Amino acid sequence: MKVLVIALLAVGFLQTGCATPKSLYQDPTAVEEVGTTFGSTDLQMIAEKMVDSLLSFPPIVQETAKRRPVMFIERIKNKTSQHIDTESITDTISTKILRSGKFRFVDMDRINAVQEQIAFQKNSGMVSQESSLATGRQIGAEYMLYGNMSSIVKRNSDVKDVYYKFTLKLMHLESGILEWQDEKEIRKTQSRRTFGR
């Protein structure tokens, strides 16, 4: 009888311990291996590889030795079957490039906001014209950074294999020449375990 009571108490404590959710801060750069879908580690590896490659490419090194060319990022085309926030990838890439001091950016997503602000300053009558922005003085972009993400998925009864390929290109806008291009390949597999989780 005593053994039964102790056993029931133990089961009760275990259930309580397992039912209580536990929240912890984790390292955002830690490797996550939760399934084969696109994840934070993939995003970080792609951004690091692409930026390292771009900044160390000899013609780019030469071009940025004495000046900081202006570029803008076009949308990354998602050719996979997953929902991937490609803007998150380009944000990380542009952050790293900007912080390197080698390039400058124009943000094409904020053109409307800038036009609204200029119109407000010029036309609302609320801003002194001496302090308002001068129009027609923005710096034009010289380069466009763009690319795409694709995947190949294969599976059988035991294994699911997902191959990702991220390609990034830098085009000189005036000449149309592709000045730099590189790609990052990632393969993730998920196999069915014989025992356990």
Next chain:
Amino acid sequence: MTRIESISKSVRSISLLTWAVAACLVFTASATTGCSTAGTTATLEETPSGEYAQYISTPNSGLRRKLSIESMAMRNAGDLRQVQAVLRNLKNSTQRFQYKVVWYDASGFAIDSESRPWNPVTLRGKDTFPVQATAPRASATTFKIHVKD
């Protein structure tokens, strides 16, 4: 009755079910232990004199036994430093580990350390892997390569 006969009699007296439960518990314990993450970190540093000594610095000697630096090279891409350290798997079995390269400026401040990701690597037995990295900024002068399993 001899001692051996006594022991074998005791063993036979324990029910088959009890042996099965004990075997399951031992298997579960060993499987759980085998799946646990050690999480040790080794730091490979450039010596102050600028020469590259082939060593692994780690509080856990287990990682030192598994990996070694075969060679290390530095070069400049414009005003950005680049490093390559070739790691060799000393074991015959495949090793899985992660590495991260953190750069420091002349004052010893880490540059963008929070944004440097851990990179997973699977290295076959006795095989090599080149760890390469480019400094994020021209102000980077030194680096540390962190390795963990």
